[in-house]
Amino acid sequence: DTAVSQTPKYLVTQMGNDKSIKCEQNLGHDTMYWYKQDSKKFLKIMFSYNNKELIINETVPNRFSPKSPDKAHLNLHINSLELGDSAVYFCASSPTGLEAETQYFGPGTRLLVL
Amino acid sequence: LAKTTQPISMDSYEGQEVNITCSHNNIATNDYITWYQQFPSQGPRFIIQGYKTKVTNEVASLFIPADRKSSTLSLPRVSLSDTAVYYCLVVSNTNAGKSTFGDGTTLTVKP
Numbered sequence: 001d002t003a004v005s006q007t008p009k010y011l012v013t014q015m016g017n018d019k020s021i022k023c024e025q026n027l028g029h030d031t032m033y034w035y036k037q038d039s040k041k042f043l044k045i046m047f048s049y050n051n052k053e054l055i056i057n058e059t060v061p062n063r064f065s066p067k068s069p070d071k072a073h074l075n076l077h078i079n080s081l082e083l084g085d086s087a088v089y090f091c092a093s094s095p096t097g098l099e100a101e102t103q104y105f106g107p108g109t110r111l112l113v114l
Numbered sequence: 115l116a117k118t119t120q121p122i123s124m125d126s127y128e129g130q131e132v133n134i135t136c137s138h139n140n141i142a143t144n145d146y147i148t149w150y151q152q153f154p155s156q157g158p159r160f161i162i163q164g165y166k167t168k169v170t171n172e173v174a175s176l177f178i179p180a181d182r183k184s185s186t187l188s189l190p191r192v193s194l195s196d197t198a199v200y201y202c203l204v205v206s207n208t209n210a211g212k213s214t215f216g217d218g219t220t221l222t223v224k225p
């Protein structure tokens with residue numbers, strides 16, 4: 001029943017580790033996004049993919065590598081984790097990727113880097 | 115992207131009507147105004163979208179004056195469960211999605 005799902009919900013790890021967050025949507029949408037929300041609640045877009053192709057890359061460090069095996073999935077792999085990567089990461093999807101479309105968000109993955 | 119400005123926080127009491135105003139002086143012809151709601155520990159959720167005048171749905175109303183340089187989200191008779199962060203976005207209906215959420219307004223509803 002869940003429209004946009006993310007795993008894991010919580011992720012606690014040490015600096016320098018590599019971790020992945022998975023996202024799946026069952027809405028049949030063509031476009032998926034990753035957002036980062038820091039401790040001040042500022043929500044910033046990181047990437048968007050349309051039909052498995054990268055559309056937006058908002059100057060995110062290359063330690064972050066999104067991968068879209070199909071249009072229903074967009075995973076986020078993070079290498080060499082740093083303290084500043086601690087945040088909540090939200091996945092979202094929208095029908096075709098137009099800015100004015102409603103975006104449907106997942107529940108978020110809370111990442112804490114120690 | 116048109117930058118938006120909204121109050122950082124607002125307090126209200128149960129049963130009151132709450133109006134949250136958003137300024138977007140540089141809004142363009144192809145831009146729409148969209149509001150999202152984010153409860154603690156959840157992702158943002160779409161509330162309402164409009165282009166001009168007034169839009170109403172089962173959750174809220176959105177008032178947009180003729181010059182479209184501001185908009186007001188109106189929540190009728192709020193309850194404790196309306197405590198959330200409310201984000202005002204200006205979004206284009208021609209460009210690829212690059213939505214900027216800004217700081218949002220933290221609404222606290224008290225009993």
